[in-house]
Amino acid sequence: MDGNLRGRGGRVQDEEIMVDEEEVVDEEEEQDLWCVWCEDWSISLPKKIEALSGSCVTINCRFDINSEYDKDLTDSAAGVWLKDGTDIEGNGGLKWTYTQKSAFIDVIDFPPNPAVQMFEDQMEVEEEVLEGSSMCLRCSAKTLCSSSPPTLTWSSTDRLHLNESSRLQLDQQNQTEIISDLNFTATHLQHGVTFICTITYQLQQRKTTALNFIRLRVQYGPKISLFSCNRTNVTVCLCEAHGNPSPKVEWFLSGRPVSNSANTSISEERLSSTDLRSFISLHQSLTHTDTLQCVTTNTHGNASKQIQLVSSLQEMTHCQLTLIPLLVILTLILILYALTVGFGLYKIRQ
Known part of the structure; x- marks a missing residue:
């Protein structure tokens, strides 16, 4: 006592x-x-x-x-x-x-769970936070025993590098409490990550622990993670984007917006609450100057990527032009080989 x-x-x-x-x-x-x-x-x-x-x-x-x-x-x-x-x-x-x-x-018999609070730019919050905000996750608990205070440690489901600091102070009831602050800048990589605070008490013959956790939800602008095309008789492209709130995807062909029509088919696949995949199929002839652009937007911004489209005939012509130098080189090698073998046979006969 x-x-x-x-x-x-x-x-x-x-x-x-x-x-x-x-x-x-x-x-x-x-x-x-x-x-x-x-x-x-x-x-x-x-x-x-x-x-x-x-x-x-x-x-x-x-x-x-x-x-x-x-x-x-x-x-x-x-x-x-x-x-x-x-x-x-x-x-x-x-x-x-x-x-x-x-x-x-x-x-x-068992220690109470520590209290966990979340601060965004020094204001306590309970909902989602914005990417780029200065964050502080605070874990606190009564020490119960001042001569052997407990320890607080942070961990996360994604095993992020955590920068934490701990201190002792008196609360409003003049009781000593231990506080551990976890400070970082919120990014989209931390969306959905669970941060866990564990308190450990050293007793006479053993240690005992309790924990509490908080799941971080970060709002951020859209980002395109995948954009690719497969060109045969029909040009099929996909654009995969993520953001919070979930973004929408729009297509532009040579600067003009594209929608479903007789020559164009667009479909979407919801991958998660933040991820969206969009497909576009082009049943039309293309020129060497045509470009296809994927634009994704939400309330926090937009992102876009663009690709140069080439028709199947142009791709075939380009492929043929690429093969010509290779064929010439192979022909010269074969002629040189034949001459070498012929000269060798002539020397043997002599």
Whole structure:
């Protein structure tokens, strides 16, 4: 038991005990603190204190004394914890016993889960965040035992490199809590990633853990991940895009928008809540100047890719022109080989 005694002179005394069994908790009281004689001789401490079995527990005790004894509350003054009260003894005539209801200890076998919060540009948020925002994921928990505080660690489902920092501080109830902040800039690569905070308590004979998690949802502009064409008698192209919200895809042939018609067929396939694949089939003759463009948009921007289209006849002509130099080279090699063999046979006959 860590007993923190604080008087007008700022006197603090710490004591510690281990917790091994559960105490009865008074459920009928509505106040968080007992307060006896809240003028002059007064003392306050929590009604209910949560403690982890096998660990120590901290009880914060605050007191005031009659102002005429302020001079006696020096560094030599001491507080003594009793089963049914607390003694404060200092110099001169300063000696007082506070008797009141005790602080009840609620012993738990397993630690509570840590609390996880998400901050976007220093504002707490619960919904989706925007790509490029400065993010902070905060994990916090009560230390329960100040002499052996727990540790907090972060992990993620995608095994990202995490930059975290931890610290101890007092909460609004004057209890020590441990906080771990995970800072990063939100990107589309983190959309759907689950970040897990694990708290570990070192007990007398073992360690015990608890965890909490948060799934990050990032809104971002569209990106084209795949754009390809297969050209035979019919030109078939596909464009695969992703974004949050899910983007839409539009096609442009030589700068003109394309829609379903007798010569054009467009279809779509929804791959996920953020991914879309679009197909286009062109049943028409093309020239060497025709271009096909895939344009994808959502509320956060747009992206596009373009490809130069060539007709099947042009591709065949291009292929033939490419083969001519190869045929010439092969012919020369064969002639040279024949001459070499012929010259060798002539030498043998001689």
